[in-house]
Amino acid sequence: MIDQIRAELFKLRKRKMTWIMIIVLAAFFCLIFFAIYGITASPPARMPEQALEPMRNLLTFPDAFKTIFSTAQNIGAILLTIIVASSVGNEYGWGTIKQTLIRQGGRYQYVLSKLAAFIVYALIGIIIAFAIGFCLALLTTQWINGALNWDFMTVSYVGELFAMYGWTFYGLFVYILLAILLSLLGRSAIVGIGGTLGYYFVESIAVSIFNQSGGWLAEIPNYLIGHNITAILPTTLAQGPFASTGELPSTLYASIVLGIYCVVFLGVSLYLFKRRDITA
Amino acid sequence: MTINDLVVRTEHLTKHYGKLVAVSDLNLEVHRGQVFGFLGPNGAGKSTTMSMILGLIAPTSGNIEIFGLSVKNHLADILCGTGAVMENPGFYPYLSGWDNLKIFASISCNVTDNRIKEVLTLVDLADRAQDKFSGYSQGMKQRLAIAGALIHDPEFIVLDEPTNGLDPAGMKEIRELIIRLGREGKTIFLNSHLLHEVEQVCDHVAIIRKGKVVAAGATDDLIKRGGTLQIQVTDADKAVLLLEAEGWISSVTRQGELLILKVPVNRAVDISALLAKNGVFISEMKTRDDSLESIFLELTEEEAIDRPDKS
Numbered sequence: 001m002i003d004q005i006r007a008e009l010f011k012l013r014k015r016k017m018t019w020i021m022i023i024v025l026a027a028f029f030c031l032i033f034f035a036i037y038g039i040t041a042s043p044p045a046r047m048p049e050q051a052l053e054p055m056r057n058l059l060t061f062p063d064a065f066k067t068i069f070s071t072a073q074n075i076g077a078i079l080l081t082i083i084v085a086s087s088v089g090n091e092y093g094w095g096t097i098k099q100t101l102i103r104q105g106g107r108y109q110y111v112l113s114k115l116a117a118f119i120v121y122a123l124i125g126i127i128i129a130f131a132i133g134f135c136l137a138l139l140t141t142q143w144i145n146g147a148l149n150w151d152f153m154t155v156s157y158v159g160e161l162f163a164m165y166g167w168t169f170y171g172l173f174v175y176i177l178l179a180i181l182l183s184l185l186g187r188s189a190i191v192g193i194g195g196t197l198g199y200y201f202v203e204s205i206a207v208s209i210f211n212q213s214g215g216w217l218a219e220i221p222n223y224l225i226g227h228n229i230t231a232i233l234p235t236t237l238a239q240g241p242f243a244s245t246g247e248l249p250s251t252l253y254a255s256i257v258l259g260i261y262c263v264v265f266l267g268v269s270l271y272l273f274k275r276r277d278i279t280a
Numbered sequence: 281m282t283i284n285d286l287v288v289r290t291e292h293l294t295k296h297y298g299k300l301v302a303v304s305d306l307n308l309e310v311h312r313g314q315v316f317g318f319l320g321p322n323g324a325g326k327s328t329t330m331s332m333i334l335g336l337i338a339p340t341s342g343n344i345e346i347f348g349l350s351v352k353n354h355l356a357d358i359l360c361g362t363g364a365v366m367e368n369p370g371f372y373p374y375l376s377g378w379d380n381l382k383i384f385a386s387i388s389c390n391v392t393d394n395r396i397k398e399v400l401t402l403v404d405l406a407d408r409a410q411d412k413f414s415g416y417s418q419g420m421k422q423r424l425a426i427a428g429a430l431i432h433d434p435e436f437i438v439l440d441e442p443t444n445g446l447d448p449a450g451m452k453e454i455r456e457l458i459i460r461l462g463r464e465g466k467t468i469f470l471n472s473h474l475l476h477e478v479e480q481v482c483d484h485v486a487i488i489r490k491g492k493v494v495a496a497g498a499t500d501d502l503i504k505r506g507g508t509l510q511i512q513v514t515d516a517d518k519a520v521l522l523l524e525a526e527g528w529i530s531s532v533t534r535q536g537e538l539l540i541l542k543v544p545v546n547r548a549v550d551i552s553a554l555l556a557k558n559g560v561f562i563s564e565m566k567t568r569d570d571s572l573e574s575i576f577l578e579l580t581e582e583e584a585i586d587r588p589d590k591s
Contacts, residue, residue, distance in 0.1 A: 003387055004386075004387050007383045007386045007387055010379075010383060010386075011372065014372075014375055014379060095366070095369065096372060097370070098336060098366050099366070099369065099370050099371065099428065100384070100387065101334075101335070101336060102334045102335075102336065102359060102364045102366070103359060103384055103388045104356060104359060104387050104388075105335045105355030105356050105358075105359050106355075275338075277331070277336065277337040277338060278336040278337065279331070279336075279337065
């Protein structure tokens, strides 16, 4: 199993797409930070000062940490979906799935080793996102406040940062499992990418509609992935254009709902992969 | 041959895809050290059988044992001693030949970097090992697949069309490699459309049609079994009548004073006795072995009427 996880990580490391995604991640962070800074530095004439203050907070420590993790989750979900689905789905297209399974026949082992490699990749990806965001926030804090003040950095705040790191990963983990499931289901990268991203965008639109509908329809978002991920993430204005709106469930409720999704996605993936013939 | 010599044994192996029967009640035995040719027209069930042997496809019913172990329950142990080249072998296009083998070596049993070098040299790819797989020619891809199959020095090797895409020189090299592996005591299960190739390298063959074995045995026996006898007799008219009445003779053709009999050549004595008993004497008898190709075509032609075993 360890050898297989190593092989999966080796494949990810050697793939250009992996590095391109990290560059896209960095570019997206630069775009978010510099675009917001641009607005705060030279705001539109009619923009009131009270609207500018929260925007400045997004770019300055300590709130900048929330911006970093929220951005990492939002853009990370899209980039990880592409990496995960193409990594799983292309194995069918290239015929490498057969080559692997005729060497070690364990079907569960195959799926779990891929999952383990994606977990490692996601954990490293969040650290990279954190590093990029931290460097950008150092600049923007300096530009906006003129000096850096680390008084907020207590032991308990460091603990909070680790918790934010964990919740960000948890949110990404659900999308990793969904991308694996759809890629295995469709035996293709396109199905995995299209299905997962399609769900990601459609859900955000649907949630807005449900929230405006009221009644029992307004309850539906409480059972959806994106809405619950928003509930476990640090709340900031920079949760991206597709962040869920409306009243959010509690962190405990959201984490249980997401946990159920994880179990179902993984369970169905393992069941399907175990049962199906490999004919690609 | 003892049961311990058995490398592959399938019992009543059957695979259905909905209403389509891909493999039906297939019983095969491949013994240690055999170079076993598995023949059949397209869609006969060869690749499905190979995939079932390798655990990629689950049988609808029946059992497969490799090295005496059930594929269903001991697949990992079986694959440790098994190497395979599948049709259209897949590799990661963005990796070099070396990196591809390195990945597959890491999940195979006991493979060192030296072994990777060895197999790359064996298939004449050592110089191109660092080139990306996507830049390889079809022949190079096939040779890399063979290297991949041999990387963990398996005892049992499954080859599905291993000379696909190779030029004549490459085909000859692979043919010689298969013969050499056979001499080294490896058991080889070879699926090839190139019957001449199978005839040259395989000591045993099975021919399947529509998922069923229609002939199996030692290659030499099979060729002899489907051979032709040419005889000259004292009374050709009477001989034709006598021979045509025998169910185990496929055909009797008269060419002047000569009779051409489609018959297992190992039954020449029976023919001689039959004719002599009826007062017809043979003045000349010649045997002519058919090629594997003609036997294959005879047994697998779609329009052919199934005949009872005439051996």
